[in-house]
Each structure stands twice: as structure tokens, then as C-alpha cells.
Amino acid sequence: xxxxxxxxxxxxxxxxxxxxxxxxxxxxxxxxxxxxxxxxxxxxxxxxxxxxxxxxxxxxxxxxxxxxxxxxxxxxxxxxxxxxxxxxxxxxxxxxxxxxxxxxxxxxxxxxxxxxxxxxxxxxxxxxxxxxxxxxxxxxxxxxxxxxxxxxxxxxxxxxxxxxxxxxxxxxxx
Amino acid sequence: xxxxxxxxxxxxxxxxxxxxxxxxxxxxxxxxxxxxxxxxxxxxxxxxxxxxxxxxxxxxxxxxxxxxxxxxxxxxxxxxxxxxxxxxxxxxxxxxxxxxxxxxxxxxxxxxxxxxxxxxxxxxxxxxxxxxxxxxxxxxxxxxxxxxxxxxxxxxxxxxxxxxxxxxxxxxxxxxxxxxxxxxxxxxxxxxxxxxxxxxxxxxxxxxxxxxxxxxxxxxxxxxxxxxxxxxxxxxxxxxxxxxxxxxxxxxxxxxxxxxxxxxxxxxxxxxxxxxxxxxxxxxxxxxxxxxxxxxxxxxxxxxxxxxxxxxxxxxxxxxxxxxxxxxxxxxxxxxxxxxxxxxxxxxxxxxxxxxxxxxxxxxxxxxxxxxxxxxxxxxxxxxxxxxxxxxxxxxxxxxxxxxxxxxxxxxxxxxxxxxxxxxxxxxxxxxxxxxxxxxxxxxxxxxxxxxxxxxxxxxxxxxxxxxxxxxxxxxxxxxxxxxxxxxxxxxxxxxxxxxxxxxxxxxxx
Numbered sequence: 069x070x071x072x073x074x075x076x077x078x079x080x081x082x083x084x085x086x087x088x089x090x091x092x093x094x095x096x097x098x099x100x101x102x103x104x105x106x107x108x109x110x111x112x113x114x115x116x117x118x119x120x121x122x123x124x125x126x127x128x129x130x131x132x133x134x135x136x137x138x139x140x141x142x143x144x145x146x147x148x149x150x151x152x153x154x155x156x157x158x159x160x161x162x163x164x165x166x167x168x169x170x171x172x173x174x175x176x177x178x179x180x181x182x183x184x185x186x187x188x189x190x191x192x193x194x195x196x197x198x199x200x201x202x203x204x205x206x207x208x209x210x211x212x213x214x215x216x217x218x219x220x221x222x223x224x225x226x227x228x229x230x231x232x233x234x235x236x237x238x239x240x241x242x
Numbered sequence: 243x244x245x246x247x248x249x250x251x252x253x254x255x256x257x258x259x260x261x262x263x264x265x266x267x268x269x270x271x272x273x274x275x276x277x278x279x280x281x282x283x284x285x286x287x288x289x290x291x292x293x294x295x296x297x298x299x300x301x302x303x304x305x306x307x308x309x310x311x312x313x314x315x316x317x318x319x320x321x322x323x324x325x326x327x328x329x330x331x332x333x334x335x336x337x338x339x340x341x342x343x344x345x346x347x348x349x350x351x352x353x354x355x356x357x358x359x360x361x362x363x364x365x366x367x368x369x370x371x372x373x374x375x376x377x378x379x380x381x382x383x384x385x386x387x388x389x390x391x392x393x394x395x396x397x398x399x400x401x402x403x404x405x406x407x408x409x410x411x412x413x414x415x416x417x418x419x420x421x422x423x424x425x426x427x428x429x430x431x432x433x434x435x436x437x438x439x440x441x442x443x444x445x446x447x448x449x450x451x452x453x454x455x456x457x458x459x460x461x462x463x464x465x466x467x468x469x470x471x472x473x474x475x476x477x478x479x480x481x482x483x484x485x486x487x488x489x490x491x492x493x494x495x496x497x498x499x500x501x502x503x504x505x506x507x508x509x510x511x512x513x514x515x516x517x518x519x520x521x522x523x524x525x526x527x528x529x530x531x532x533x534x535x536x537x538x539x540x541x542x543x544x545x546x547x548x549x550x551x552x553x554x555x556x557x558x559x560x561x562x563x564x565x566x567x568x569x570x571x572x573x574x575x576x577x578x579x580x581x582x583x584x585x586x587x588x589x590x591x592x593x594x595x596x597x598x599x600x601x602x603x604x605x606x607x608x609x610x611x612x613x614x615x616x617x618x619x620x621x622x623x624x625x626x627x628x629x630x631x632x633x634x635x636x637x638x639x640x641x642x643x644x645x646x647x648x649x650x651x652x653x654x655x656x657x658x659x660x661x662x663x664x665x666x667x668x669x670x671x672x673x674x675x676x677x678x679x680x681x682x683x684x685x686x687x688x689x690x691x692x693x694x695x696x697x698x699x700x701x702x703x704x705x706x707x708x709x710x711x712x713x714x715x716x717x718x719x720x721x722x723x724x725x726x727x728x729x730x731x732x733x734x735x736x737x738x739x740x741x742x743x744x745x746x747x748x749x750x751x752x
Contacts, residue, residue: 118407122432126457136520150405165434166357170381202373203435
């Protein structure tokens with residue numbers, strides 16, 4: 069137990085300003101703006117339901133990373149929920165497989181209004197490497213209405229944060 | 243056909259054998275008789291005649307047995323009487339090609355839900371890539387799950403959409419009180435037509451697709467696919483590229499093991515472990531972004547080599563990172579092993595006995611934690627592992643604790659391999675130009691990814707195009723182990739059991 073406490077003490081909190089990416093906002097700066105936007109427009113709490121509608125799981129790894137201690141996205145008032153009924157925002161990774169078409173639709177319908185949808189990754193945007201086929205509907209917008217797209221294969225955690233922020237800026241009244 | 247990068251031929255480790263369709267059942271009988279491992283099955287529509295290939299392995303020697311039938315909807319004997327794990331492969335081929343396997347105990351559909359009808363077979367050549375039916379697909383229904391009856395017995399359906407940020411699939415539990423009587427895993431939700439999409443691509447296009455069979459194993463899948471294509475084309479990959487591929491594969495092993503150990507801690511409420519191991523995984527990914535240009539190292543393995551080359555300070559950075567990671571893990575692993583409440587949740591939970599692991603042909607750390615001592619890097623040494631000594635950690639108990647321990651040790655082994663590879667990193671080019679293979683040239687790529695053995699079969703058609711690609715992810719076998727090891731465990735331990743295996747849904751469904 070002593071070793072455990074000692075390790076906690078020495079490592080401390082590592083949620084930190086990230087390395088500045090060239091030409092863009094650093095993570096902390098994005099985070100601060102995000103917290104402000106979530107504070108104003110979602111009363112401090114933005115609930116996200118993530119749905120993998122057919123992805124290779126690469127996008128899931130990076131969305132998952134938003135919850136690790138470096139990004140710790142909860143500090144900006146954003147949290148992932150288990151039920152679409154609790155969600156303000158649906159993050160959907162694609163391509164939407166035809167076998168997931170009905171499940172994705174149900175999740176979308178179950179969300180309360182007003183609802184926002186972000187298509188994640190190149191596959192969510194346009195089907196990516198998989199395109200449309202007998203087994204794939206391709207882009208998320210081929211199945212449900214989409215409010216924004218975050219490209220990347222997969223998009224990095226910072227790109228995900230920026231994409232969420234830009235959606236809130238565009239789609240919700242200030 | 244295999245040639246070591248130095249120019250000396252290596253021991254031939256792949257053989258091919260053709261049999262008549264009537265002999266198909268006997269192949270399994272004879273193979274089981276001499277104790278061969280059954281490693282996968284695929285089919286191909288060649289001029290409206292179905293060709294079937296099964297891979298068998300023993301002592302690092304692969305045998306591809308093939309039969310050419312005379313029609314599009316052949317009937318051959320099932321292998322399930324000798325190899326139960328063959329069942330899902332066969333059901334898949336029934337759904338995708340219309341092949342009948344006689345004597346199969348379970349003839350339910352598997353990969354097919356309701357996106358195409360039972361009279362349509364998407365992987366036949368005549369079937370168009372875009373399919374026939376553009377209408378919205380109804381939710382899957384009518385799949386006859388096993389049902390349990392009796393006082394206090396109830397059923398728990400879970401999925402396809404799960405509570406967390408994970409891939410979709412359906413789990414059907416039969417339980418009494420907290421105890422699980424039976425679990426059926428129903429997959430196929432993320433079937434997106436990878437094999438059909440591969441047809442007609444060029445080698446670079448196939449490598450990109452292979453890198454997205456299962457995003458968490460992008461290096462392993464791409465390497466296996468490139469190895470298959472390079473074998474087909476007779477291309478000799480430069481020694482520097484081979485060393486870099488191994489570095490990428492070992493880094494992929496480390497980052498996935500770190501993330502999973504963190505999640506396995508999280509699944510039993512040990513937030514400290516999730517915090518610390520998640521932190522180490524993120525550190526890894528950031529170094530990958532700097533050194534390889536991508537956090538997951540996607541698209542770094544390419545036909546004929548690797549791109550981009552390692553930056554000049556790359557070797558030094560990797561060595562330095564290894565030292566730091568070792569120090570961190572020494573501390574953390576000690577904390578994990580002395581935490582009795584954590585070990586109480588892991589020990590004797592989700593036990594996969596050795597004989598079950600062998601019977602199901604389970605692979606990777608799941609097999610090794612159950613005493614199945616197999617690792618391609620040591621037992622079928624492909625370059626550059628043929629010049630390295632690979633220690634293979636083994637445990638025998640087969641519980642969650644054993645799987646975690648094996649993975650902790652595998653990180654250590656991987657760090658040692660990276661040290662060796664980096665310190666004698668050969669110079670020279672990291673990619674050679676592609677040379678167009680003859681039409682019909684084929685190759686089998688075999689790589690030990692972080693999950694276990696990856697196979698990739700590639701056959702070229704005319705003009706450098708892919709005629710057939712089949713990636714066999716280790717998850718196909720390991721998912722079947724989950725159904726066995728969960729019996730008798732309590733429902734709340736399902737997440738930790740599942741994570742300790744971590745099968746890929748996408749790699750299974752294709």
C-alpha cells in the first residue's frame with residue numbers, strides 16, 4: 069500500500085497542456101473554450117453517446133483516449149453515457165455496416181431533442197477504405213442526419229476535441 | 243521460395259497439397275490423428291468452381307491443403323467432428339459462398355444477418371460488390387439462441403451496442419442468480435465486406451485495407467498482407483525494412499498490452515491501475531506519432547518495405563523510452579501483484595484449461611496463459627526474428643491473472659527485442675520497388691501480432707490486381723474460448739473476462 073501511495077504522490081496529476089500543434093490551438097486552449105461553450109449552452113454538462121457502427125476500432129481507440137489522464141475530457145464538462153436517452157451528442161464511427169444500420173437508427177431515434185450527430189473518421193465521413201457495398205452503407209449521413217464531420221484515420225484526440233468544439237459553436241445558439 | 247534477406251534460403255516452412263473433394267473429410271481425420279493444429283479455412287470462386295483451402299500447422303510447418311470442387315454450390319464433409327473451431331469458419335462460408343458442409347452439428351447462419359438473403363452469396367464472383375438490395379436492413383431476428391429453462395433461470399441479452407466505447411456484438415447469457423450457465427456470442431455486426439472490397443485493388447491499396455481490418459492490430463495485419471504479396475511477387479524486402487517492421491510490431495504489442503492491462507484494472511474498479519497504465523499507453527502513442535508519423539503506426543508497413551524511415555534520433559529515442567518504461571513497469575507490476583483485493587478478482591476468474599485452449603486452437607497470450615507454448619517469432623521464425631532469440635512467457639492456470647501476467651512479461655520481452663533491433667539497425671533502403679507478380683501467384687503471410695498468429699492469404703489476378711485476400715485474425719479462435727471460460731463465473735466478472743481476451747470484432751467479422 070505504501071508503494072501505491074508513493075507512486076500516486078510521485079506521478080501526481082499529469083493532465084497537462086499538450087504540445088502545441090503547428091497552426092492550431094493547443095489542447096488546453098481548446099479545452100478552455102470547450103468548457104466555456106459547454107457551460108453556456110449545455111449548463112456545464114455535455115453528454116455523449118458513442119456508437120461504433122462498423123469501424124475497424126481505430127477511431128474507438130482514440131475516442132477512448134479522450135478519457136485517459138492526459139486529456140481527461142471530463143474536466144471540460146464532457147462525459148460519455150451508456151444510453152442514447154441521456155445523450156446530447158451522438159458520435160458515430162463508420163462505415164455504417166448494413167448489419168448495424170437498424171441499431172444505429174434506434175440509437176438515434178432514442179435520443180431526446182434537440183440532438184446533435186458527429187460522423188467520426190474518414191469512414192464515417194464517406195465510407196473511407198470500405199466505401200459502400202453489399203455490406204456497407206458507407207457514410208454515416210447515408211443512414212442518419214449528420215451535423216458535422218471529424219475526418220482523420222483515426223482523428224487524434226485533439227482533432228476530436230476541436231471537432232466537438234466547432235460543432236457546438238456552429239450548431240447551438242450562443 | 244522464401245529467401246532470407248541476406249540471400250541465403252531459409253528452411254521451407256510452407257507446403258501445399260491438393261486433394262479430391264471426396265477426400266476433404268479425411269484431411270481433418272488424418273490431421274487430427276497426427277495432432278496438427280487447424281489454423282483456418284477459406285474459399286474462392288474460380289471460374290464458377292469453388293476452391294477450398296485449409297491451413298494446418300505443426301512444429302512451425304504450415305500445410306495448405308486445397309480441394310477444387312466441380313461446381314459453385316458444392317457439398318463437402320465438415321471438419322467439425324475433429325476440430326470444433328472449424329464450425330464458425332464453415333458456417334461463414336455457407337453464408338458467403340453457399341457451400342454445404344455435411345455432418346456439421348450447428349448449421350445456423352453465422353456472418354449473415356438480414357442484409358442479404360439466404361439465396362444470395364456475396365463472395366461469389368457473379369455477385370456485384372454493391373449488392374442487390376439497397377433497402378434499409380431490418381434488425382437481426384430469429385437467430386435461434388440456446389435457451390435454458392428451470393426455476394430462477396433467466397436470460398440477459400446485451401448488445402449489439404454496448405455501454406462503453408467499444409465495438410458492437412451481441413452476448414446472450416443464460417444465468418441463475420449471479421452465475422452464468424451459458425454464453426453465446428453473436429457476431430457479424432461489423433461485417434463490411436473487406437474480402438470483396440479487396441478484389442481488384444493494387445498492392446498499395448490492399449495494404450491500406452489490411453491496415454483497417456482491425457485498427458488496434460494495424461501493423462500485424464498489414465505486415466501479414468505485405469508478406470503474402472511479397473512472397474507471391476518474389477520480392478526481397480531490405481534488411482532495414484524488416485528490422486523496422488519488427489520494431490513497429492513490438493511497439494504495437496507494448497501499447498496494446500499497456501492499454502488492456504489498464505482496462506482490466508478498471509473493470510474490477512482499480513482506478514489506480516487504469517490511470518497509470520492508460521498514462522503509459524498514451525506516452526507510447528505520442529512517441530509513435532513523433533517517430534512513425536502516426537499514433538497507431540497505420541500505413542507504415544507498405545509493399546516492399548516500410549515508410550517513412552526512422553528519423554535519425556529514432557533509435558536513441560526508442561532506447562531511452564525503453565529504459566523509462568521498464569522502470570515504470572517494475573514499480574507498477576509490483577504494486578499490482580501485491581494488491582490482494584485486485585488479485586482476488588483476477589485469480590481463478592475466467593479459467594481456460596489447457597485442453598480447451600488446444601481443442602479450440604486458441605492463439606496468442608490467451609493460449610500461452612493456458613499453457614499452450616506457441617509463438618511464431620520463435621517457432622516459425624520469419625525475418626528478422628530468425629536472427630533473434632525470443633523468450634516466450636508461459637503460464638498454466640489460464641485465469642485472468644495469468645493472462646495479465648503473460649502480457650506483463652511480453653512487454654518486457656518486446657522491449658528487449660526493440661533494444662536489440664535498434665542497436666544493430668542495418669543501413670540501406672527501407673523500401674524496394676514493386677515488381678508485378680505473375681497472374682495466379684499466391685502467398686501466405688504469417689505474423690505473430692500482439693493478439694497472436696495473423697494469417698493473410700493473397701492471390702494475384704492479371705495486371706498486379708488482387709484476386710483474393712483473406713485475413714485470418716486470431717480473434718476468430720479466441721472468441722470461442724470466451725464462451726467456454728465464462729461458464730460458472732458471475733455476471734459482474736464478464737467485462738474483466740472479456741477484456742482479458744480482448745477479441746477484435748472487426749477482425750472477426752471482416
